[in-house]
Amino acid sequence: MAAPPVTRSDTSFRTQAIVFAIMAVALAAAPAAIYPVFLMKAMCFALFACAFNLLIGYVGLLSFGHAAFFGMASYVAAHAAKVWGLPPELAILAGTAAAGGIGAVFGAIAIRRQGIYFAMITLALSQMVYFFCLQAPFTGGEDGIQAVPLGNMFGVLDLKDTTTLYAVVLAIFLGGFLFIYRVIHSPFGQVLKAIRENEPRAISLGYSVDRYKLIAFVLSSSLAGLAGATKALVVQLASLTDVHWSMSGEVVLMTLLGGLGTVFGPVVGAVVIIAMQNYLAQLGSWLTIAQGVIFVVCVLAFRRGIVGELGRLMGKRL
Amino acid sequence: MFELLGIPPQALFGQLLIGLINGSFYALLSLGLTVIFGLLNIINFCHGALYMMGAFVAWLALQHFGLGYWAALFIAPVVVGAFGIVLERTMLRRLYKLDHLYGLLLTFGIALIVEGVFRNEFGASGLPYVIPDSLTGARNLGFMVLPNYRAWVIALSLFVCLATWYVIERTKLGAYLRAATENPTLVQAFGINVPRMITLTYGFGVGLAALAGVLAAPIYQVSPLMGSNLIIVVFAVVVIGGMGSIMGSIVTGFLLGLIEGLTKVFYPEASATVIFVILALVLLWRPQGLFGRRS
Numbered sequence: 081m082a083a084p085p086v087t088r089s090d091t092s093f094r095t096q097a098i099v100f101a102i103m104a105v106a107l108a109a110a111p112a113a114i115y116p117v118f119l120m121k122a123m124c125f126a127l128f129a130c131a132f133n134l135l136i137g138y139v140g141l142l143s144f145g146h147a148a149f150f151g152m153a154s155y156v157a158a159h160a161a162k163v164w165g166l167p168p169e170l171a172i173l174a175g176t177a178a179a180g181g182i183g184a185v186f187g188a189i190a191i192r193r194q195g196i197y198f199a200m201i202t203l204a205l206s207q208m209v210y211f212f213c214l215q216a217p218f219t220g221g222e223d224g225i226q227a228v229p230l231g232n233m234f235g236v237l238d239l240k241d242t243t244t245l246y247a248v249v250l251a252i253f254l255g256g257f258l259f260i261y262r263v264i265h266s267p268f269g270q271v272l273k274a275i276r277e278n279e280p281r282a283i284s285l286g287y288s289v290d291r292y293k294l295i296a297f298v299l300s301s302s303l304a305g306l307a308g309a310t311k312a313l314v315v316q317l318a319s320l321t322d323v324h325w326s327m328s329g330e331v332v333l334m335t336l337l338g339g340l341g342t343v344f345g346p347v348v349g350a351v352v353i354i355a356m357q358n359y360l361a362q363l364g365s366w367l368t369i370a371q372g373v374i375f376v377v378c379v380l381a382f383r384r385g386i387v388g389e390l391g392r393l394m395g396k397r398l
Numbered sequence: 399m400f401e402l403l404g405i406p407p408q409a410l411f412g413q414l415l416i417g418l419i420n421g422s423f424y425a426l427l428s429l430g431l432t433v434i435f436g437l438l439n440i441i442n443f444c445h446g447a448l449y450m451m452g453a454f455v456a457w458l459a460l461q462h463f464g465l466g467y468w469a470a471l472f473i474a475p476v477v478v479g480a481f482g483i484v485l486e487r488t489m490l491r492r493l494y495k496l497d498h499l500y501g502l503l504l505t506f507g508i509a510l511i512v513e514g515v516f517r518n519e520f521g522a523s524g525l526p527y528v529i530p531d532s533l534t535g536a537r538n539l540g541f542m543v544l545p546n547y548r549a550w551v552i553a554l555s556l557f558v559c560l561a562t563w564y565v566i567e568r569t570k571l572g573a574y575l576r577a578a579t580e581n582p583t584l585v586q587a588f589g590i591n592v593p594r595m596i597t598l599t600y601g602f603g604v605g606l607a608a609l610a611g612v613l614a615a616p617i618y619q620v621s622p623l624m625g626s627n628l629i630i631v632v633f634a635v636v637v638i639g640g641m642g643s644i645m646g647s648i649v650t651g652f653l654l655g656l657i658e659g660l661t662k663v664f665y666p667e668a669s670a671t672v673i674f675v676i677l678a679l680v681l682l683w684r685p686q687g688l689f690g691r692r693s
Binding site for chain 1 (some may be wrong): 517518633673
């Protein structure tokens with residue numbers, strides 16, 4: 081799906097650097113005013129949405145199965161920390177690696193088709209992961225894996241201290257964000273965009289399009305896994321919700337609302353949606369309806385998303 | 399009685415029957431998706447929600463207006479079809495010039511709204527819908543007992559599927575439809591009202607989903623969530639079949655229902671995932687699907 085064009089400006093990089101600095105400072109200062117667990121959850125979902133955006137925004141592939149990577153990594157990290165007794169950094173690494181591994185298999189299958197077929201295939205494959213998690217003994221079925229222990233990261237950082245945990249999650253989020261930024265602005269990222277704009281032409285220029293797509297898919301699924309594994313430690317819980325298809329729908333919604341193919345859009349979208357879920361939880365099933373309405377409004381009238389519209393008003397890429 | 403690989407025949411035929419029933423729903427739903435996709439080029443994500451809506455229209459008609467099953471078989475597709483036509487006229491129509499993925503996202507949002515509204519109104523638990531008197535009971539076929547209602551479901555869905563196939567592949571109206579699928583601009587130039595055809599096609603496709611919902615109401619309970627898990631399986635069916643042909647989607651639907659039923663007999667643990675495994679294998683072997691055309 082091609083992102084709506086925004087006029088290119090030389091000052092875009094500077095603007096993006098400034099916005100990034102503001103975001104980093106704001107997130108570092110925010111726990112003083114806002115409940116830190118909420119912020120950490122929002123950052124995990126923001127990273128998840130950024131990882132998803134890497135595929136939809138820059139390769140034009142709509143994955144409707146990203147919950148599989150997010151949820152599976154969450155289970156693996158929780159299991160590694162609780163049952164195997166691994167330290168947090170290795171638990172997160174294990175979760176990320178598991179997501180990347182599944183991503184490699186799913187990616188190899190799904191990139192054989194494009195467009196809506198790609199979306200349906202990723203959805204179906206992720207449903208397979210959901211049923212696996214429902215039946216496999218290590219996931220704890222309906223209960224999930226509860227009370228995931230928070231150990232010492234690298235042997236020195238005690239994650240039971242909320243401030244330390246917050247700093248670690250902030251570092252993971254900003255690190256993941258910068259990594260994605262670097263990827264989409266590298267020559268590799270330029271080729272991805274070329275594939276998005278005109279795949280036959282990219283092929284005729286000699287690029288092995290499938291390999292680029294697969295690498296992008298594995299990167300995206302690994303980063304979604306990193307987000308899921310971190311989330312398992314933050315809320316100390318891995319459950320079926322994380323791997324259900326409605327989670328895949330949520331990450332699509334976050335990215336669409338923030339702005340497909342924008343750098344900061346997924347972050348904004350994730351914060352808005354998580355805030356809605358957090359502060360409007362008493363609405364119950366009205367929340368689902370509200371999310372549906374946001375989908376419809378975004379698609380019909382607001383396809384650039386929040387950040388995309390802001391960027392258009394400012395004449396800059398955000 | 400004989401036994402096959404240690405499976406008693408009653409169990410085998412019982413599961414095959416359930417497989418055929420599921421296959422009927424897969425076929426009706428994937429047929430609707432295929433017809434809609436052919437002309438509108440969108441994948442109708444709210445198909446499952448509209449199937450659920452069909453079942454609810456039948457339930458509400460019985461509860462509030464005393465209209466029974468036979469009336470519901472006509473009312474539900476018409477009501478849901480009309481709802482679909484409104485959706486197409488007011489929303490989907492604006493997306494035809496855009497990337498097809500926006501159609502998927504929009505219909506996903508509509509599915510969330512429809513399911514949310516029904517869940518709000520009726521809760522998440524299932525509501526019973528009784529089998530009409532004339533279809534209760536069962537007949538003994540010698541090797542198994544066949545409940546009349548289940549036989550009716552299979553027969554009616556097979557009939558509707560084949561009738562749809564006949565209309566699309568063998569009549570003049572169907573020829574217009576197929577032509578518009580290939581090249582809408584040219585067909586419009588010949589004086590055919592293509593936008594109206596698109597609207598009616600969408601209404602017909604979701605009407606099929608509603609019909610499946612009415613058929614399903616007495617078998618499964620009527621519940622707001624009945625469509626959302628089914629639709630993912632139907633998507634897999636559609637990808638396996640390839641959305642290239644009408645007959646392909648019918649055959650694939652019934653076939654996968656049967657395979658699922660057989661899996662329940664021989665390896666129950668895999669029965670929820672077998673269709674997705676088949677999807678992966680088919681994509682590796684024939685990416686365009688069993689009946690699909692190479693793009």
